[in-house]
Amino acid sequence: MTLSVASEDIAGSSEFRHLSSIAGIQVDLRYATDNNFVGRDLYSPFDCAWLHTEAAAALEKVVAWLRARRPDLTPLVLDALRPQRVQQQLWDALEGTGLQMYLANPERGSIHSFGMALDITLLDAQGRELDMGTGFDDMSNLSHPALEEGFLQAGRLTDTQVANRRLLREAMLQAGFLGINTEWWHFDCGDRELVRRTFRRVL
Numbered sequence: 323m324t325l326s327v328a329s330e331d332i333a334g335s336s337e338f339r340h341l342s343s344i345a346g347i348q349v350d351l352r353y354a355t356d357n358n359f360v361g362r363d364l365y366s367p368f369d370c371a372w373l374h375t376e377a378a379a380a381l382e383k384v385v386a387w388l389r390a391r392r393p394d395l396t397p398l399v400l401d402a403l404r405p406q407r408v409q410q411q412l413w414d415a416l417e418g419t420g421l422q423m424y425l426a427n428p429e430r431g432s433i434h435s436f437g438m439a440l441d442i443t444l445l446d447a448q449g450r451e452l453d454m455g456t457g458f459d460d461m462s463n464l465s466h467p468a469l470e471e472g473f474l475q476a477g478r479l480t481d482t483q484v485a486n487r488r489l490l491r492e493a494m495l496q497a498g499f500l501g502i503n504t505e506w507w508h509f510d511c512g513d514r515e516l517v518r519r520t521f522r523r524v525l
Contacts, residue, residue: 326523329368329405337522338437339378341371341399346385348398348445352458353408359459360415364408372403374437374521377511381440383497392489394447400458400507401441404434406525421461424504436521438511440499444490454490455483458507467491468503 332338341349352358354365373381381397388395410428426432433439444452455473456465463469464478467487473479487506494501499509510517 325521326406326525328525329370329407332372332403332524333369337374338372338403339375340369341373341378341402344373344378344381344385346389346396347381348396348449350398350400351402352400352441353404353412359461360412364411368405370401370403370405370408372437373440374511377402377438377440380497380499380511384493384499387493387496388444395452395489396445396449397493398443398445398451399440400443401434402439403437403524404432404439406431406435406523409435424461431518431523433510433514433517435523436517437524438517438521440494440509440511441505441507442490442494442509443507444486444493452486452490453480453483454486454506455479456506465506466504467501467506 327335341347349371351365351370354363354370356362384397388397406428409426409432413422413425413428416422416425441458443454443458446452456462464473470479470484470487474484491501494509499511502508
């Protein structure tokens, strides 16, 4: 099996599911709008509202877990499949800024490009994003889960903000997703090195 597939061919592939097929979520793909750190739509004309079937099934477990414990909350997907060509654009946009640490090098491949990563947050019953202490794609230390305890003690994050992040992590981890140290919103579906070796990358 070839280890890559073109964005244009995803709709005809049984390996991927469209986000619209997953009940109980909301979708706001920020890179399909100008509401992102680059300030422009990076996805058109491609439909990037896709996940690999394994990640889609795991997201359904997140929905079920929240429905049982916090039926007032709804997952909001901020990014799912991110084709390799878009990852390259993001990488290039941050060249020379010192912020490329927040992105996977396109040569190695972002787990987003395999449809096996999610950027996600939670909405309350009124449809408002829970306060996580920073917005999505905030490229500062305040976004780092690894540093939360220190920021909590220093008063730079509140108890509520950290509790909201922990709730999101609990919902994701019980479904098989893994978080990272630098972004509270990013989760990989399973081991990233295994994904890179065995899944098809979307170009």
